[in-house]
């Protein structure tokens with residue numbers, strides 16, 4: 001088990017090292033924003049609920065991390081400690097209930113922490129301890145009932161604290177929490193359960209914005225100067241709050257006070273506090289009719305720039321209503337009232353400095369003819385959005401001739417008089433969108449020579465007639481989207497000399513009129529033709545954009561009802577500056593290989609869902625798009641990611657291949673697209689077989705290329721398993737195992753051979769010959785069982801001792817009629833020496849080794865001893881007789897030939913040298929003994945049995961005797977008559 005895991009690891013390691021295929025990365029639950037340089041990460045709507053798992057693989061370089069809309073309930077300690085560079089951490093909209101006290105440890109650089117929209121009811125006082133640099137802390141939409149006094153104590157850099165929509169009741173305790181936050185600028189306590197503003201500590205002097213709307217405040221109860229430094233104060237929607245609470249309160253510094261839907265009387269407020277009226281938002285204070293008139297009376301002595309009077313139920317504005325007020329210099333906002341008619345703005349006749357008037361969300365139905373004497377020359381911006389205006393009469397704006405900005409959008413204007421906009425020569429922006437206009441006339445916009453933006457979106461226009469825009473020579477943006485335009489008359493766009501953006505999306509145009517748009521070629525940059533009815537059936541060379549070399553952005557996506565069908569092959573000719581092209585949702589039957597040839601500046605191309613069935617992207621179709629940075633080809637039925645098609649996109653950074661039919665991806669091609677940082681391959685039927693083993697390897701590794709959502713890609717061919725971890729070891733087994741085992745064996749051999757050579761050289765050599773002799777013997781036995789011994793003894797000796805053999809041994813033994821075998825005399829010529837030796841040993845009854853110093857130095861002699869010993873041990877035939885010509889120290893026997901053991905087990909005779917006292921009788925004894933030994937037979941089975949018994953007896957006798965004793969016993973027998981057998 002462990003073995004196979006280990007092997008797998010080794011195999012993988014070897015593979016990765018050898019082939020270096022790892023070039024991309026992915027995250028389990030997050031994605032890195034493309035081109036964010038490993039800094040911005042999003043982990044949204046993942047199935048994982050464990051926060052440490054979600055963020056575990058995010059790179060430590062991350063500065064912005066957003067983890068939203070997950071089912072996280074708990075934030076563990078040290079969850080982000082591997083992300084010390086974080087400056088923004090957004091954890092909103094999860095289900096967080098608990099946060100460990102060490103959850104945000106190590107986030108010293110964090111500036112923004114957003115915990116909004118969770119279920120937090122408790123925060124440990126140490127939880128923000130490490131966040132010294134935090135500036136924005138957002139805790140809105142939670143269940144906090146109270147807050148620990150020391151919770152914020154380390155947040156010395158905090159600017160913004162958001163606690164809206166919690167269950168906070170105790171204002172005093174809250175002030176205590178923040179009183180030392182000397183950088184705090186904004187505190188939001190809206191939508192809580194505060195009932196008063198009693199306090200035992202001061203607000204930090206830095207606090208300038210305090211939001212307390214939608215609480216249960218019924219009194220304030222704070223010190224008079226408690227709000228001394230506050231500049232923006234919102235107390236709205238505290239319906240029980242009344243004017244008396246403000247008695248004596250110092251609101252001198254207030255720059256914006258909001259009190260809508262409280263019980264406060266505006267006049268009393270101005271009496272009770274020293275607030276500057278111009279900083280009060282008078283919305284929602286029931287200021288209508290007389291109350292409004294009397295308010296103005298109060299304001300007489302003040303200069304007011306903004307008069308905000310929203311939501312006061314104002315229905316009628318009398319001519320003198322605002323005449324008591326001092327001049328309002330900037331804005332009057334009467335939105336969300338009940339005004340039915342503005343007449344000709346007579347109620348402003350004494351306000352001749354007003355620049356902006358907003359009457360949105362009222363009940364206006366008609367803008368009337370206003371060629372009156374009341375001229376509001378200061379009026380620049382007029383907004384009547386969100387009314388019920390059906391009709392705009394001629395000269396409706398003659399009383400405000402200096403208008404630059406007119407917003408009539410989101411009404412039901414069906415009738416716009418030819419002369420409605422007469423005289424508005426300064427008008428720059430005209431919003432008529434979201435109405436019911438069916439017609440515009442050639443003189444509708446006649447006077448609007450300064451107009452830059454004309455928005456007619458979402459009306460009912462069906463035909464744009466000739467010359468309707470002809471005086472709009474300054475127009476930059478014309479929005480005609482969302483109408484029912486079927487036709488643009490040939491001169492419809494005449495006069496638009498500076499038009500840069502033309503929106504014609506969601507209309508019913510059936511074709512693109514090249515001559516029409518061609519008139520705009522010098523200036524047009526954006527052309528939006530999305531969702532029209534453009535359709536081509538037959539292949540032809542048609543280039544509607546031929547001169548439009550300034551066009552940057554062209555949208556042709558989603559032609560209704562079934563797509564553009566066919567792209568004429570030279571369709572995009574001339575668009576040499578185009579940067580973005582949208583062709584999604586178009587059911588195009590194949591693209592010609594030249595389709596995009598002219599688009600040399602293209603940076604963004606989306607073709608999502610643009611094909612019927614299988615897309616046939618022709619080789620070379622993108623060949624000129626070297627500046628393309630983003631290519632989106634989702635759901636095009638693309639089957640292969642081939643070099644011929646994609647190979648030239650060398651500038652490509654993002655590639656979206658989701659929902660295509662490709663089962664694999666060519667890694668070498670991806671590697672060639674060196675600028676690529678993001679490849680999205682979700683919902684492609686990637687197969688989990690060996691064909692993709694390299695891809696799997698490739699998708700995890702270095703930091704060049706992000707392969708988002710990798711961990712959720714499943715195997716097409718193995719339901720239930722995942723692409724990122726399907727088993728690939730079988731794919732690499734052949735090569736890797738081969739590499740592994742050969743390297744391994746080689747290394748082992750390199751290590752062992754020298755050791756073996758030193759330690760066991762002789763053993764091997766002998767074993768080899770012993771084996772050979774054994775084998776030879778078996779063979780010979782089979783062949784010639786009855787063969788008799790040819791010699792009585794084979795004499796093994798070294799040539800240095802030849803003299804002794806010839807002069808002493810030979811005459812003595814052959815004289816006594818023993819047949820001797822001598823190698824120089826009896827060995828067969830031409831036969832292998834080893835075979836000769838074997839033959840000699842086996843055809844002689846005994847082997848006599850003549851041992852001397854020279855003998856021991858000869859390896860052949862050792863072999864002869866070995867062979868003879870073999871017969872002793874294996875065949876129970878004692879054939880070896882050792883004759884020592886000179887005394888040999890035992891030590892030498894061991895060191896020279898490692899044959900000590902063999903020697904110790906054998907009988908030997910010592911040749912009495914010349915230094916003997918009586919050499920002649922000693923020599924005679926020697927010869928007698930030798931002859932007796934030679935004569936002693938050892939072949940009979942009876943004798944063998946006897947020997948064995950003898951041996952057993954001896955062994956019993958010697959039991960317990962140690963090695964030294966045995967050596968001694970043997971060593972003292974050189975002249976003894978006895979023959980001893982010491983069997984192993």
Ligand SMILES: *[C@@H]1O[C@H](CO)[C@@H](O)[C@H](O)[C@H]1NC(C)=O
Nearest residue numbers: 107108109110132133134157
């Ligand atoms: C905190 O912010 C300041 C100023 O932005 C910066 O100089 C300091 O290094 C930051 N501290 C840490 C721990 O990042």
Ligand SMILES: *[C@@H]1O[C@H](CO)[C@@H](O)[C@H](O)[C@H]1NC(C)=O
Nearest residue numbers: 090092093112114116117138
């Ligand atoms: C914090 O999260 C809330 C809730 O999703 C969101 O409305 C708000 O814009 C976020 N604020 C910041 C500063 O990210």
